[in-house]
Amino acid sequence: MSTAARTAYFDRTHTDDLIAFLGSSPSPYHAVASAAERLEKAGFRKVQETDAWEGAAGGRYLIRGGALIAWYVPEGATAATPFRIVGTHTDSPNLRVKPLPDTGAAGWRQIAVEIYGGVPLNTWLDRDLGLSGRLALRDGSARLVQIDEPLLRVPQLAIHLDRQVNEGLKLDKQRHLTPIWGIGATTEGALVEYVAEKAGVAAADIAGWDLMTHDVQPPSYLGRDRELLAGPRLDNQLSVHAATAALAALAGADLPYIPVLAAFDHEETGSESDTGAQSPLLGNVLERSIYARGGSPEDRARALAGTVCLSSDMGHAVHPNYSERHEPGHHPMPNGGPILKVNVNNRYATDAVGRAVFAAACEKAGVPWQTFVSNNAMPCGTTIGPITAARLGITTVDCGIAALSMHSARELCGADDPYLLASAIKAFLEG
Template identity: 70%
Template sequence: MTEPRFDRTHTDDLMRFIQASPSPYHAVANAAKQLVTAGFTETAETDAFPTEPGGHYLIRGGTLVAWWVPDGAPAHTPFRIVGSHTDSPNLRIKPRPDTGRAGWRQVGIEVYGGPLWNSWLDRDLGLSGRLALADGSQRLVHIEQPFLRVPQLAIHLHRSTNEALTLDPQTHLEPVWGLGTPTDGELIAYVAKHAGVAAEDVLGWDLMTHDVQPPAYLGRDGELLAAPRMDNLVSVHASVAAVISAVGNGDSIPVMVANDHEEIGSKSDTGAEGPLLLTVLRRLVHSRGGSYDDEARALAGSFCISADMGHAVHPNYPEKHEPNHQPVPNGGPMLKVNATQRYTTDANGRALFATTCEKAGVPWQIFVSNNRQPCGSTIGPSTAAGVGIRTVDIGVAALSMHSARELCGAADPYLLASCLAAFYEG
């Protein structure tokens, strides 16, 4: 196989995006900044939808929807949608977080999604998320300094730990953040001070931990990328780049949606099983004078790509993978296939993806699970079933998925963005 094209500028920008986006709320805020620079304007859900052509976006919590309506597009114009998700597995802060024992100050956490618990041990962790204030506003907070740590038990006290590490998520995953006796309200007061607000004004919070080690090129020739939250900020970043490049192109309306809560099943008002995307698409039809029939025509002619990270073949565990389908880093985006519709790809989806990659000059590969290993899922099935739009699942091949720090090919993010841009162009 010829060496794939590699735009290091794209990957450099991705690394900055990941580092600046430790929570879903930061991810959508940073994506919105890129959209504004490209000429998109924000639309509030409570306002009438804009009728003029051009780019717009809206934010609800940790979810972002953006679109560009070409000049003169009829109300029944179909949509080309790229879906991804902003959340990643991590440790989230409990409503009463101040705890501790044996002379240590600790923080009470809940496990969010399906993280590799051991990957969070002995890492320098920051804290991020949002604060809900008494005046009805919210404030993003990003504590990037080493702040928390989940200390591992020394091997001297657990001689068999290398043979069988067993962790109790209630007691073994609580981070430490100092010494002394815990005091109610202490953690939130510290976070509030960091955010520049009064502790008594903080009425609620969605806070989470993150690894503060920055993304880095890895390998002899820097051909790999190591970073946190690549599942699925690689796809979010690529879809933003693609929708910006698609402005004014093609005979369809380019739409990107980056949903929250994929890692816990997508069942929320901001998740892919909620009505937000369908509501936006309907309003885009009806705000331009379209009828119910125009809406049905637009949806029937639409297509969605669900872009989410997938599994590269693991060199230490090749038996876990399907023998005839073994994706590798820098081999281009993967077509993700599952007969039980955990991924939505069908024959037509495969044909569209193959044509799109050929148009973009991008190599591609196929992921299918070993029959002994049930596969995960994505927002693809939720979007296909909830919106009724033909959908295909794709993604970048990675190792260590759901670890505090993941690994992929350094060229693959650019190849994914190139593929998505070609998809938008039609």
Template identity: 55%
Template sequence: MAAFVAAAPSSYHAAVEVARRAGAAGFACLTETDEWRIEPGGRYVVVRDGSVIVFAVPSDAGPTTAFTILGAHTDSTGFKLKPRPTTGSAGWWQVGVEVYGGPLLNSWLDRELELAGRLVARDGSEHLVRTGPLLRIPQLAVHLDRNVNDGLALDKQRHTQPVWGLGSPEDADVLGALAAEAGLDPADVAGYDVVLADTQPGRTFGAGQALFASGRLDNLLSVHAGLTALLAHAEGEDADEGERPVSGAVAMLAAFDHEEIGSASRSGAAGPFLEDVLARVQAGLGAGPEERRRALAASFHVSSDVGHAVHPNYPERHDPANRPVAGGGPILKINANQRYATDAHGAARWNTACERAGVPSQEFVSNNAIPCGSTIGPITATRLGVRTVDVGAAILSMHSARELTAVVDPWYLSRAMRAVLEG
């Protein structure tokens, strides 16, 4: 998982890395502008911008074959490069960035950061780019703010602009530096989507190396767990006969971009990407309108995103009876107002899968005084009418530049996902 996160400093890198790993496992790459020929027993992957869908079709698939979908998201909170990004002040080169989603701003201070994302050339070609350590958002010294430890307040515009060099802004060109990394002439760059990413590698630590810290666990942890489960399922690993699945549902991982800002985009969960892929797969299997609806009615979606472990320094912020702990297994997310899509049938299916996988499970429900966030789960359930359950792994420091989980929990989560695919 540490290697996967390191390979995915942006959602675009994450989607490409998922596709690369799937391709290495024998999945054929589909292009949306081409004609698709979906065959029983086939294995496929398709990328749309920063989103990716990987799926394995059982050998006996037909018009009414259902789908078992593992859902996640590829983006993380942080900062995105603005237009006219080269700025500076007081002898420092700086870059202009915009806050993306809801990051813990203070966690981004005094870290070596990189720029990562995609450049689009004038001919329409897309180029992934990452700079390695290049920038830092410097904190103000305590000598210049004697009250800083009584409450740090950061202005999102004035206090979050990184430094990356020395001299006059007229001598700097951050887009030129990005173009050079991609092997492009700066004048040929016609568009870009570039974010900041922490460059510190993920690592285990603590007593017995039981803890794991990394950037972007929200939500590359779920993407990696789902991909691991799907590839193992497609290969039939641990199966009695060591063969690929010949029956059951179409096994699918759908990892979307833009969850942290509401999912309302062409590649977000609120967009048509998943629906488009499902329709094309069903058409390839000979399904008409009636068979399509029957297949979706029998389908199941596991929406996986990280969740809150009880914080030992703030235990009062959690529900007094439902208290997920690190190392305690996957969490089942429940919300009366359907901020999570879990219902009784979905909970029963998930709990049964955890039992079959031999992993512990626990529930999360928010303290009534502290409303919870939401996920792609309710969005997908609303768009498609597919039974959906919201789950995840418990972490601390959610939306920090560097988050924390128990080493065992991503493994537990992947095992439970594999059991769902086998169910």
């Protein structure tokens, strides 16, 4: 796309806000907090799962750990009004802190980590890493912690000690991925004490933690014309941010559907958790919303029969150095607009009906779109799309934007595409 053509689409304000969102969301728990902050500014209010819910019009959201479900009930919505759902996930592959973290070897202080998700291990070498996540306190509360300082580093072996490294780097997940954070003898409890101080709590008050590493280099525009965006956790916080912006923009609108954002955790490890797409969380929220509006099981069946879900997750742009690994007839490019993800073996949930809904949304929004299909010799990944379709029995379509370096510590996409995706999502939610 030419620079002149790009100007018609590119809303720099949206991408600037995405950069701020990524910087404030180093963990799934921070991502839902960042999304909730934006929704509250749009008039949404938080509800608790243990409270009785009312069916009045307005925006609501709930947070469970690293997952967020938000929805807006328009004036005049009945118990049988269908939903328009955007499904995303908040988690990203990384290195996560083990329960007994303090370790070391050969005079170095180190932190024991476990590999989370499908991590290209080499991308975490020689990066300055911070720590983030949540602390569970003895009084039953939780505290988010975000340490953006260069605290940890996984040092690569010098080429002088591995002369064959350029013929193939092989990393042992147990031995070679342990970050260093100092010199000296290992001290039990040192990491927890340090994190407690940063979080402003007493170490003795911490009963548990979910901590993970993140690259402290901030997201940034890239390229001669600043037409690319490089940053961590684009998969899939970019979709979370786009869906949040779209939903917030619809607060107060007269809509034929009830728009919903479902941002799940643990997609990168199979979605099998109480906050994952395989849990009953989304189904319970939809059902409770129907019953709060005086609905019956018949109303629930009617509402779901007319419901459509847009599963938004990152996809693959054609790689200029490995183009032979892509399907020859389908080469998605950055800044070419959202991609429709298709796989006839149901690794993606898109079918002809879903394609029509997606195409209509893009047309309504006035944005271009592309299609992604995997090379037959290289099986594709999957998303929450097929899981959601199977659990709820609703029409589901998989989409995303084209990116390089997926699952790396730092990923790359077009700087236009976040805005184009958000525009398409907004049009989809409007119906």
